[in-house]
Amino acid sequence: MKKAIRVVGAVIMNEKEEVLCALRSPEMTLPNLWEFPGGKIEKSETPEESLIREIKEELGCTIQVKEKVKEVHHEYPSIIVNLLTYKAKIIDGKPKAKEHAELKWVPIQELYTLDWAPADVPTVNILLADKINK
Numbered sequence: 001m002k003k004a005i006r007v008v009g010a011v012i013m014n015e016k017e018e019v020l021c022a023l024r025s026p027e028m029t030l031p032n033l034w035e036f037p038g039g040k041i042e043k044s045e046t047p048e049e050s051l052i053r054e055i056k057e058e059l060g061c062t063i064q065v066k067e068k069v070k071e072v073h074h075e076y077p078s079i080i081v082n083l084l085t086y087k088a089k090i091i092d093g094k095p096k097a098k099e100h101a102e103l104k105w106v107p108i109q110e111l112y113t114l115d116w117a118p119a120d121v122p123t124v125n126i127l128l129a130d131k132i133n134k
């Protein structure tokens with residue numbers, strides 16, 4: 001049976017309504033695909049606590065976690081990922097790519113131009129739809 005993991009991802013937005021997108025490095029699983037920075041939820045943590053910890057580890061900054069965007073159940077060839085995404089904003093520090101190949105701020109309407117990890121596509125679609133309906 002495939003292993004299932006619970007993962008959180010941060011939709012970090014700035015005052016220009018750009019989203020901080022992170023490129024997975026060639027050495028990671030799902031190499032060279034864009035994702036929302038974050039990672040696996042540890043047993044003792046709430047999703048919000050995991051997200052704050054992961055962002056500190058991966059980007060070296062502190063975030064405030066806001067509302068949930070989407071919960072996605074995605075089956076990859078060797079693993080099942082339950083991805084929870086939350087909106088977030090940076091409250092301390094400047095993001096640096098400690099583990100990712102690249103970070104970039106992308107306007108919401110251009111998010112579809114990136115090559116996303118498949119589990120992230122529903123969240124991208126919600127962000128795009130919200131932008132269009134505003």
Ligand SMILES: Nc1nc2c([nH]c(=O)n2[C@H]2C[C@H](O)[C@@H](COP(=O)(O)OP(=O)(O)OP(=O)(O)O)O2)c(=O)[nH]1
Pocket residue numbers: 007008009028029030034035036037038039040081083117118119120
């Ligand atoms: N952090 C994050 N992971 C995602 C996203 N979308 C997606 O499918 N994933 C997958 C990639 C990984 O298999 C898993 C996240 O675990 P992780 O971030 O702790 O994994 P990792 O790359 O450090 O470790 P590994 O899986 O390479 O062993 O979820 C996303 O938007 N953010």
